[in-house]
Structure formats: structure tokens, C-alpha cells
Amino acid sequence: MSRLDFFKTTPIHKEYIILDYLSKNAKVTQRDISSVASISLAMVNQYLDTYEKEGYLSKVYLNNKNMEYHITEKGIQRKKYLNIKYLESARDVYQDAKANIKVFLNDIMSKGFRKILLYGAGDVADIILLVINSEPEINLEVCGIIDDNPAKHGSKIFSTKIIGINDLKVHEHDAVLIASYAYYEKMYDNLIKNNYDKNKILKYFGWGELMKITIVGTGYVGLSNAVLLSQFNEVTAFDINESKINLINQKISPIVDKELEEYITHKELKLKASIYEDVAFDNPKFIIIATPTNYDSQLNYFDTSSVDQTIEKINKRELKSTVIIKSTVPVGYTEEISKKYPNLEIIFSPEFLREGKALYDNLYPSRIIIGSNSENAKAFANLLLQGSLKENTPVLFTGSTEAEAIKLFSNTYLALRVAFFNELDTYAEIRGLNTKEIIEGVGLDPRIGSHYNNPSFGYGGYCLPKDTKQLLANYQDIPQNIMTAIVDANRTRKDHIAEMILSRKPNKVGIYRLVMKNDSDNFRSSSIQGIMKRIKAKGIEVIVFEPVLTEDTFYNSKVERDFEKFIAEADVIVSNRFYKELEKVKDKVYTRDIFNRD
Numbered sequence: 001m002s003r004l005d006f007f008k009t010t011p012i013h014k015e016y017i018i019l020d021y022l023s024k025n026a027k028v029t030q031r032d033i034s035s036v037a038s039i040s041l042a043m044v045n046q047y048l049d050t051y052e053k054e055g056y057l058s059k060v061y062l063n064n065k066n067m068e069y070h071i072t073e074k075g076i077q078r079k080k081y082l083n084i085k086y087l088e089s090a091r092d093v094y095q096d097a098k099a100n101i102k103v104f105l106n107d108i109m110s111k112g113f114r115k116i117l118l119y120g121a122g123d124v125a126d127i128i129l130l131v132i133n134s135e136p137e138i139n140l141e142v143c144g145i146i147d148d149n150p151a152k153h154g155s156k157i158f159s160t161k162i163i164g165i166n167d168l169k170v171h172e173h174d175a176v177l178i179a180s181y182a183y184y185e186k187m188y189d190n191l192i193k194n195n196y197d198k199n200k201i202l203k204y205f206g207w208g209e210l211m212k213i214t215i216v217g218t219g220y221v222g223l224s225n226a227v228l229l230s231q232f233n234e235v236t237a238f239d240i241n242e243s244k245i246n247l248i249n250q251k252i253s254p255i256v257d258k259e260l261e262e263y264i265t266h267k268e269l270k271l272k273a274s275i276y277e278d279v280a281f282d283n284p285k286f287i288i289i290a291t292p293t294n295y296d297s298q299l300n301y302f303d304t305s306s307v308d309q310t311i312e313k314i315n316k317r318e319l320k321s322t323v324i325i326k327s328t329v330p331v332g333y334t335e336e337i338s339k340k341y342p343n344l345e346i347i348f349s350p351e352f353l354r355e356g357k358a359l360y361d362n363l364y365p366s367r368i369i370i371g372s373n374s375e376n377a378k379a380f381a382n383l384l385l386q387g388s389l390k391e392n393t394p395v396l397f398t399g400s401t402e403a404e405a406i407k408l409f410s411n412t413y414l415a416l417r418v419a420f421f422n423e424l425d426t427y428a429e430i431r432g433l434n435t436k437e438i439i440e441g442v443g444l445d446p447r448i449g450s451h452y453n454n455p456s457f458g459y460g461g462y463c464l465p466k467d468t469k470q471l472l473a474n475y476q477d478i479p480q481n482i483m484t485a486i487v488d489a490n491r492t493r494k495d496h497i498a499e500m501i502l503s504r505k506p507n508k509v510g511i512y513r514l515v516m517k518n519d520s521d522n523f524r525s526s527s528i529q530g531i532m533k534r535i536k537a538k539g540i541e542v543i544v545f546e547p548v549l550t551e552d553t554f555y556n557s558k559v560e561r562d563f564e565k566f567i568a569e570a571d572v573i574v575s576n577r578f579y580k581e582l583e584k585v586k587d588k589v590y591t592r593d594i595f596n597r598d
């Protein structure tokens with residue numbers, strides 16, 4: 001953790017600050033409150049209105065310009081409650097700070113330092129000493145605390161004496177650890193002026209900013225994590241694909257994604273990309289694996305070989321790095337592989353981003369799940385939080401197998417939901433009913449909701465199809481009906497869609513876009529490909545319009561780049577999602593996009 005992240009205010013803290021301030025000063029302006037609580041004037045207004053509605057305060061108008069805020073008895077009780085709540089969250093913050101310091105001290109020990117001097121006899125020194133004294137595995141001796149304030153010399157923090165910088169040479173030691181955020185630069189400068197060896201200067205706050213992280217695999221997951229983390233850490237992105245590496249080094253995103261493109265090109269990131277293993281594996285603190293885990297239909301299981309090979313390489317190099325697996329793996333994988341590599345700390349942390357919103361979903365994460373509660377797991381969670389823009393993101397530390405299950409059950413639930421609304425649509429289409437009316441009526445139940453319910457040719461994309469199959473494989477020997485149904489439903493849906501298209505008796509079918517969603521440039525496992533295959537199997541000619549393709553044919557079907565020619569040639573135009581440009585040939589279009597969105 002770098003900067004003062006663990007002092008970020010929470011909403012409870014803000015509410016407490018405002019009530020506390022008002023209880024001490026009745027005659028204040030909204031501007032005063034805004035500056036004390038660091039919130040906008042609009043927010044101040046909202047808080048005051050809510051307090052009044054809840055009966056925590058009454059407004060007394062002195063004249064038409066000035067007013068006083070009087071806290072009621074109910075407001076005093078609320079303040080008491082918030083005080084306790086704030087203390088609880090402060091305790092968590094304190095535990096967090098301790099965990100981060102512990103990781104840091106372990107790092108110092110791994111570099112061979114044993115006897116240190118602290119610089120700065122303040123709160124940071126206090127908490128560092130507390131961690132050293134209370135954690136038996138931290139084998140560091142603090143020989144003294146340097147401080148530039150002579151009034152402090154001679155007194156102690158715990159049993160450690162405060163000394164002046166002139167006493168540097170008197171105390172035998174290996175390094176000086178700067179224990180101040182505000183005066184870091186001044187202290188560093190002082191040490192250098194005293195001819196102190198800069199290789200022996202350790203810094204707690206500087207350390208977080210320069211933490212070295214390596215990311216293996218620069219796809220959707222790897223690149224968005226690389227960008228997120230390189231805002232505050234030194235990140236090396238490693239890939240076997242040289243052209244991707246070159247693009248990243250030229251500040252160009254190899255992936256179409258609004259936020260990723262904007263951040264890579266315009267933000268100041270500490271990000272470099274490399275195809276060289278020696279550069280990538282130069283002793284980083286964390287190595288994040290984000291390589292593919294495709295579903296192997298022969299084995300009926302994920303092919304985890306790219307993850308296996310990366311872990312093998314890390315082990316061979318005898319690195320001390322903590323390995324974080326972000327790739328989706330079968331349930332139980334991390335526990336198994338950890339047994340094989342007892343010298344490595346391997347942690348699974350599921351990734352929940354959507355393609356097309358890869359960085360956005362990391363800047364505003366729904367949750368952070370880490371399959372471990374070790375010190376490094378906590379430090380990693382803090383890194384993700386540090387890079388994000390959302391406040392109060394839920395963070396869950398779970399067992400490693402539970403974290404893997406969370407990932408596969410989440411995606412399988414999403415697939416279930418898509419499959420459900422697709423089957424609803426199949427029913428409505430065959431019975432001649434209005435799908436839109438039915439879905440809208442169903443969704444108005446708040447337990448169901450009007451989201452993630454737009455019919456399609458089937459759930460597609462890289463992950464939903466493969467993750468559902470992997471979870472089904474993990475169910476081997478465990479009773480179930482739904483898991484099989486979720487996988488089968490997608491096949492049945494595509495059969496139905498293909499039949500509906502064939503019932504129009506086309507001579508030539510035009511496939512309009514292979515991509516799975518409007519905002520994605522990716523067509524891995526998009527459902528329309530399944531439709532295309534079924535139509536071709538009946539001997540019908542298919543042509544494809546897909547600007548993302550550079551080839552002239554796709555699975556032996558002609559790729560037509562000229563839109564006008566494409567719409568003239570095809571007698572049925574099949575499109576998973578409706579696009580504005582199809583408006584003029586609406587009668588030829590077959591789609592089940594009811595709501596005009598993903």
C-alpha cells in the first residue's frame with residue numbers, strides 16, 4: 001500500500017464528521033461543512049436534508065440569511081452509533097496497515113537486513129515497532145530511532161531509544177528505514193548529506209509505489225490488470241505474442257476497449273511490456289498469470305497447460321514472488337498445484353470483467369475475491385483497491401477452492417439467465433406471442449429485474465460457454481439437473497434459430513457481424529458461428545460481413561467487405577444484435593434482439 005490509502009474516509013466516517021461538527025458548532029455555513037468533511041456542497045445539502053428528515057437536527061432561522069443547526073437527542077444517539085461503527089472500520093484499517101507492514105518487513109528480511117535504524121519518531125515508527133514486537137516471525141532488531149527534533153532525543157518508543165542523525169555511526173546496523181510519509185524526501189536528503197550509502201536506505205512509503213509486478217499474458221484480463229496496477233506500481237507485462245508487446249510499448253491498446261485505449265495512450269503509467277523472460281521474471285513481488293485456459297473437448301476439461309508452464313518457470317527460477325492466478329481454472333486446481341510446488345505461494349483470484357468493458361470493470365469492480373487470507377493476499381487486494389475508482393468495494397477472502405467455485409458458479413448463473421430468456425423467446429416465437437411484453441412483465445418483479453434479459457442466438461463469448469462446461473465436468477459424481485440443462489439449452493437454442501432461418505427458404509444467407517456483442521471486437525465462440533455452421537450443413541451458401549476480419553474467407557465462406565454488395569447478395573441477413581445500418585434492409589433481417597442492447 002502506498003500513499004495514504006488506508007486513511008480514505010468512508011461514508012460512515014463522513015456522516016460522523018458532519019454530525020460531530022454540527023454538534024460542536026450550531027452556527028456554521030454549508031461551505032464550512034463541505035471543507036471539513038471534504039465533500040461537495042450538493043452532498044452537504046443532501047446530508048442536511050436527510051438529517052432533518054430523520055429528525056437528527058432542526059434548522060433554526062435567525063433571519064433570512066443566517067441559520068443555526070441544532071442537533072436533537074436522536075441526532076446525539078445517531079452520533080454515538082456512528083462513533084462505534086467508525087471505530088470498527090478504523091480497526092479494520094489498522095489491521096490492514098499491520099498486514100501491509102508485515103509484508104514489507106518480510107521483504108526487508110529476504111534482502112538480508114537484520115539490524116535497522118528507523119528514521120522518524122512518529123506514528124509510523126510506532127506501528128512498525130508494534131508489528132516487530134508482536135510478530136515472532138519478524139526477526140528484525142531496531143537499534144534506535146533517528147529524529148531531527150532534539151527535544152525527542154533520549155526518550156523512547158516502546159524500549160527503543162530516540163537518537164540524532166549524528167549518532168548514525170555509534171549504533172551498529174545494516175540499514176536505515178525511513179518511517180515518514182510527509183518528510184521522506186527531507187530525510188533521504190539528510191542521509192545522503194551524511195554520506196550514507198543509498199543502497200542501505202529503506203523506505204516504507206516509496207516501496208509501495210515502486211512495487212514490482214509482472215503480468216503473464218496481455219489479453220483482456222492481463223492487459224486490464226496491467227493498466228490498473230501500473231498507475232501506482234512498476235508493472236512488466238509479458239507475452240509470447242511479440243506484436244502485442246510492441247503495440248503496448250507504443251502506448252497502443254491491442255484490444256478495442258474504450259477505457260483501456262484511453263488509459264494506455266493518455267495516462268502516465270509505469271508499464272513496460274516484454275517478450276523476454278529474464279526481464280519479466282526479475283524478482284517481482286507478485287506474478288499475475290492471465291493466460292488462456294481453453295476448454296478441451298477431448299479431455300472434457302480446461303486445458304490449463306499455459307498456467308502450468310508459467311508456474312513451472314517461476315519455480316525453476318527459485319523466485320520469491322507470490323503467484324496470483326487470474327485465469328479461470330477448474331475447481332480444485334490451485335490446491336492441487338500448490339502441493340506440487342510447496343515453495344511457492346499460489347493464490348487464485350477470479351476475474352469478473354466483461355469484454356468491451358475490461359478496464360471499466362476493474363476500475364469499478366463489483367467485488368474483489370481472493371482465495372486466501374495470507375498477508376500477501378491482503379496486500380494484493382489492497383493493490384486492486386488502490387487502482388480502482390470505486391469506494392466501498394466488497395472484498396472477500398475465501399478458501400482457494402471456494403474462490404474457484406465462485407468464478408464458475410457466477411458465470412454459470414449468467415449463462416442460466418441468458419438461456420432462460422432465450423427459451424422464453426423460443427416459446428413466444430413459435431406460439432406467435434410478443435416476447436417484449438412478456439419479458440417486461442416478468443422483469444418488473446424486483447427479484448427478477450429488467451437487466452441481462454435480452455434474447456440472443458445463445459450465450460457466447462470466450463467464457464460463458466467454456467465455464468459452464470467446466471463446472472458441469474466438476475459435477476462428475478454429484479447429482480444435478482440444471483448444470484446439464486444450461487449447457488444443453490444453448491445447443492437447442494441454436495438449433496431453433498437455424499430452423500427459423502431455414503424456414504424462410506433462403507438461397508444465400510448473409511451473416512452480419514461475427515462479434516458477440518456490439519462493443520466487442522472479439523468473436524471467440526460467438527453464438528452466430530454455431531448458426532452459420534448449422535445453415536451450411538444444410539447446403540445453403542453463406543457470406544459474411546465482418547470488418548474485424550482481414551482474411552477473404554471464413555471457414556470457406558466468402559467474406560464480403562462491401563456492405564452494399566453484401567445486403568444485395570444475401571436474401572436473409574442474420575444478425576445476433578440489430579445495428580442501425582441494417583434499418584434500410586429491415587425486412588431481410590433475422591434477429592432476436594428485442595431490446596437493442598447486449
Ligand SMILES: NC(=O)C1=CN([C@@H]2O[C@H](COP(=O)(O)OP(=O)(O)OC[C@H]3O[C@@H](n4cnc5c(N)ncnc54)[C@H](O)[C@@H]3O)[C@@H](O)[C@H]2O)C=CC1
Pocket residue numbers: 216217218219220221222238239240241244290291292293306309310326327328329351352353354355462463
Ligand atoms: N475475456 C474475459 O472476459 C475473461 C477471461 N477470464 C479468464 O482469463 C484467462 C485469460 O483470458 P483472456 O484475457 O480473455 O485471454 P486472451 O486470449 O485475450 O489473452 C491471453 C494472452 O496470453 C498470451 N499467452 C498465451 N500463452 C502464454 C504463455 N505461455 N506465456 C505468456 N503469455 C501467453 C496470449 O498471447 C494472449 O495475449 C482465461 O482463463 C479466461 O477464462 C476471466 C474473466 C474474464
Ligand SMILES: O=C(O)[C@H]1O[C@H](OP(=O)(O)OP(=O)(O)OC[C@H]2O[C@@H](n3ccc(=O)[nH]c3=O)[C@H](O)[C@@H]2O)[C@H](O)[C@@H](O)[C@@H]1O
Pocket residue numbers: 351352353354355356411414418451452453454455456457458459460461462463464516517527598
Ligand atoms: O468470465 C468471463 O469471461 C466474463 O464472462 C461474461 O462476460 P462476457 O463474456 O464479456 O459477456 P456478457 O456481456 O456477459 O455476455 C455473455 C454472452 O451472453 C449474451 N447475452 C448477454 C446479455 C443478455 O441480456 N443476453 C445475451 O444473450 C451475450 O451476447 C454474450 O454472448 C460475464 O458477464 C463476466 O462477468 C465474466 O467475467
